[in-house]
Amino acid sequence: xxxxxxxxxxxxxxxxxxxxxxxxxxxxxxxxxxxxxxxxxxxxxxxxxxxxxxxxxxxxxxxxxxxxxxxxxxxxxxxxxxxxxxxxxxxxxxxxxxxxxxxxxxxxxxxxxxxxxxxxxxxxxxxxxxxxxxxxxxxxxxxxxxxxxxxxxxxxxxxxxxxxxxxxxxxxxxxxxxxxxxxxxxxxxxxxxxxxxxxxxxxxxxxxxxxxxxxxxxxxxxxxxxxxxxxxxxxxxxxxxxxxxxxxxxxxxxxxxxxxxxxxxxxxxxxxxxxxxxxxxxxxxxxxxxxxxxxxxxxxxxxxxxxxxxxxxxxxxxxxxxxxxxxxxxxxxxxxxxxxxxxxxxxxxxxxxxxxxxxxxxxxxxxxxxxxxxxxxxxxxxxxxxxxxxxxxxxxxxxxxxxxxxxxxxxxxxxxxxxxxxxxxxxxxxxxxxxxxxxxxxxxxxxxxxxxxxxxxxxxxxxxxxxxxxxxxxxxxxxxxxxxxxxxxxxxxxxxxxxxxxxxxxxxxxxxxxxxxxxxxxxxxxxxxxxxxxxxxxxxxxxxxxxxxxxxxxxxxxxxxxxxxxxxxxxxxxx
Ligand code: TEU
Ligand code: CA
Numbered sequence: 001x002x003x004x005x006x007x008x009x010x011x012x013x014x015x016x017x018x019x020x021x022x023x024x025x026x027x028x029x030x031x032x033x034x035x036x037x038x039x040x041x042x043x044x045x046x047x048x049x050x051x052x053x054x055x056x057x058x059x060x061x062x063x064x065x066x067x068x069x070x071x072x073x074x075x076x077x078x079x080x081x082x083x084x085x086x087x088x089x090x091x092x093x094x095x096x097x098x099x100x101x102x103x104x105x106x107x108x109x110x111x112x113x114x115x116x117x118x119x120x121x122x123x124x125x126x127x128x129x130x131x132x133x134x135x136x137x138x139x140x141x142x143x144x145x146x147x148x149x150x151x152x153x154x155x156x157x158x159x160x161x162x163x164x165x166x167x168x169x170x171x172x173x174x175x176x177x178x179x180x181x182x183x184x185x186x187x188x189x190x191x192x193x194x195x196x197x198x199x200x201x202x203x204x205x206x207x208x209x210x211x212x213x214x215x216x217x218x219x220x221x222x223x224x225x226x227x228x229x230x231x232x233x234x235x236x237x238x239x240x241x242x243x244x245x246x247x248x249x250x251x252x253x254x255x256x257x258x259x260x261x262x263x264x265x266x267x268x269x270x271x272x273x274x275x276x277x278x279x280x281x282x283x284x285x286x287x288x289x290x291x292x293x294x295x296x297x298x299x300x301x302x303x304x305x306x307x308x309x310x311x312x313x314x315x316x317x318x319x320x321x322x323x324x325x326x327x328x329x330x331x332x333x334x335x336x337x338x339x340x341x342x343x344x345x346x347x348x349x350x351x352x353x354x355x356x357x358x359x360x361x362x363x364x365x366x367x368x369x370x371x372x373x374x375x376x377x378x379x380x381x382x383x384x385x386x387x388x389x390x391x392x393x394x395x396x397x398x399x400x401x402x403x404x405x406x407x408x409x410x411x412x413x414x415x416x417x418x419x420x421x422x423x424x425x426x427x428x429x430x431x432x433x434x435x436x437x438x439x440x441x442x443x444x445x446x447x448x449x450x451x452x453x454x455x456x457x458x459x460x461x462x463x464x465x466x467x468x469x470x471x472x473x474x475x476x477x478x479x480x481x482x483x484x485x486x487x488x489x490x491x492x493x494x495x496x497x498x499x500x501x502x503x504x505x506x507x508x509x510x511x512x513x514x515x516x517x518x519x520x521x522x523x524x525x526x527x528x529x530x531x532x533x534x535x536x537x538x539x540x541x542x543x544x545x546x547x548x549x550x551x552x553x554x555x556x557x558x559x560x561x562x563x564x565x566x567x568x569x570x571x572x573x574x575x
Contacts, residue, residue: 007496007516014496019214019268019293020338021495022059023374023485024109024381028346029066029088030074031438032384034450041438041449043084043093047100052467054104056387056478057485060268061101062109062216064346066094070120072185073163073404074346074436075111076218077118081203098211107213109268114200115219116186123199124187131174137193140179142229144170151175158231159240164408167240179229181222181244183404191223191253201260208261214268217292221273221280224249237309238274245275251283251290258291270294270340270379278332286336294340294379299325301348311430312409317355319527323501323510330377330499339378343369344386349434351383353392356567361529362389362465364567366477367551368525371569374484375514375523377499382481385439388470389477392434393459395424402456406431442468483549487571491548493519502540508532509564513540513574520574521548526564535561542574 007016014020033045043066053061065075066088075085084091101108117124126135144153155168156177161184168177169184179188189196204215224247232240254271262269269292271284276297284292303321306313333339344351352358356365366389373380393400398420401407406427413423428434433456440462441448447462459465470478488494497514509532510525520542524534536559545559550570559572 007492014335016496017293017338018266019060020379021489022107022268022379023057023488024060024062024379025053025056025058026062026064026345026381026383027053028064028384028436030064031436031449031456033439033441034452034454037451038087039450039452039455040087042087043089043097046097047093050097050100050104050106053101053106055471055482056382057482057489058106058382060107060109060213062270062381063097063111065111065113067113070118070185072118072183076113077116077120077183077186078113079118079120080122082206095210102211107268109214109216109270110207110212111218112204112215112220113218114189115222116180116182116188119185119187123189127187128171128173128178131176137190138196139187140190140225140229141174141176142168142179144177157229157240158234159229159243160238162238163405164412179225181219188225189223192249197253197256201257204257204261208265208267212267214293215270216296217269217271219274220254220271221246221250221275221284221295223247223253235309237305241275246273246280254284254290254292262291268293270296272296274298278328281329281333282337285333285338288336294338296340296342296345297329299329301344304354312426314426314429318507319510320505320507322355323504326376327499327501327504327512330501333378334498339376340381341373341376341378342381342383343373344435345381345383346435347432349429349431350390350392351386352389353429353434355527357529358389358391361567362391363477364551364565367480368527368567368569370477370481370484371523371549371551371571372510372525374488375494375512375521375571377495377497377514380488383435385435387478387481388440388465388467390437390440390465391459391461392428393431393437393457395428395431395433398424400457401427401431401433402436403432406433440466442466480549480551487549491519491521492516493521497521502537503534506532509534522559522570522572522574524559524564524568524570524572526566526568529566531563531565533561533563534559540574544575546573546575547571548573 030041032041033049034041035044067078068080068083068085069075069078123135123138126133127139142156146153148154152170155166159167161167162182170177180186222244226243271292273295276295281295284290304315304317306315351369352366437459438449438454443463446454447458470476493514493516497516500513502511508528514521548571552568
């Protein structure tokens with residue numbers, strides 16, 4: 001890396017940072033590789049595949065939670081922040097993974113889950129014992145409303161859990177309700193209590209002292225709840241969310257966390273924020289904001305929600321709207337802000353099934369999506385398996401559903417009298433399980449993921465879609481990812497260049513320019529299985545061109561105007 005502060009020669013361009021130049025690989029350890037044959041991926045399994053990550057060329061691994069957990073929400077319900085879940089291995093195994101990554105110059109970012117703990121966490125076990133417990137105010141306890149059944153009253157307000165049902169559970173022991181924005185086994189911490197915050201900062205410090213390189217902060221915009229916990233709008237996609245999304249003290253808490261733990265450390269932070277708008281994000285980011293490096297917003301991954309305003313109804317997905325949302329974020333976080341770029345993760349369906357075509361054009365469309373991922377302005381996040389074009393799982397039976405949020409959906413709809421086939425159709429399109437099936441390493445049994453029996457069914461397409469095959473073929477999706485990662489490392493313009501959308505209203509083609517000093521790159525992406533013609537707007541002038549990357553063979557065509565093939569992607573340098 002160049003030692004100048006800014007990426008262009010003017011000295012006024014964006015500041016250079018390693019985390020802006022990095023490519024992040026999101027590793028879902030439960031489904032990555034199982035080293036001991038019990039059917040669960042584990043840390044020795046990660047260690048066994050470090051050379052794989054190195055070969056792909058990624059710079060950072062974000063590891064989903066491996067902390068001790070009763071596993072109600074696949075590790076997002078933490079029982080002990082300072083130990084490892086036995087299924088994943090030991091702290092020694094963790095240390096080996098960290099050292100092995102660092103040996104390969106790959107950094108490690110851990111998941112920080114501090115909006116809630118497990119109900120089995122020591123703090124909650126003590127908190128629920130009595131109303132006078134020293135730990136009582138670590139969580140959010142309220143009396144029921146009215147008399148209600150058995151003197152319990154009704155829940156204190158109408159807030160819903162993200163996984164369905166009320167956000168409150170009644171606890172007999174002290175005859176009070178506790179708040180949980182997610183599963184009932186995930187009680188929300190009370191961030192208004194300074195002692196809670198202190199304990200969390202200590203824990204973060206402990207991990208950083210161990211040598212990790214940063215945090216991905218789970219639902220960090222939900223940590224502050226509106227005073228008085230008022231009822232929410234029952235018609236929104238998540239009842240109550242207007243009262244706990246970037247709540248009254250959220251910025252104060254994040255800024256304090258930055259001051260207490262992160263300031264002065266060369267680490268990377270990304271805040272996951274289901275409700276973030278561009279304006280909110282600006283306040284969380286950068287030295288003049290609360291100090292975070294990036295946020296994960298949800299706007300582009302919520303566009304296909306149907307009438308319920310959440311993932312459980314299927315709506316239309318419109319490219320023009322998708323471009324408009326991404327463009328708003330691209331332009332909105334210029335200057336001190338910085339984008340994260342992701343199309344999917346462990347919470348969403350597979351990207352090729354959702355935004356591409358997982359049938360006839362699986363390979364072309366997976367490459368098209370990769371092209372978008374690596375050419376937008378921001379730090380790209382590759383989700384495990386996307387680099388070989390893994391697809392959604394064809395659910396046939398309810399028993400194949402693992403995720404708590406999908407299981408709750410199935411139960412609700414069965415109670416509503418829905419047909420089994422109807423329920424499974426929505427699950428197939430929307431369940432988080434789609435992204436959590438085992439990594440497909442080879443065409444061996446269980447896709448080479450385990451010698452035992454995998455905890456979740458393997459996608460039946462593993463015989464055709466797997467790492468061994470992809471690495472073997474020069475024109476595979478895997479090699480295309482490799483090529484794009486190399487290109488992004490080689491070209492500052494792809495990292496730091498400004499972004500300008502072309503043809504905003506084109507319903508089929510997503511095209512934009514990246515510019516840094518006198519370097520210019522043109523990206524043209526056909527999101528359809530048709531053959532639209534792309535014409536470069538007349539005001540974009542150039543003398544010569546060089547094709548940097550494409551997902552079809554291209555001979556001699558010049559980017560002024562050309563017909564695109566189904567899901568074709570081209571990246572040109574304009575001279
Ligand atoms: O997800 C936050 C979140 O709000 C959603 O993505 C969630 O999956 C969705 O609303 C359910 O329909 C984070 C984690 O990424 C997720 O895996 C956890 O389950 C959740 O927080 C709770 O910790
Ligand atoms: Ca295992």
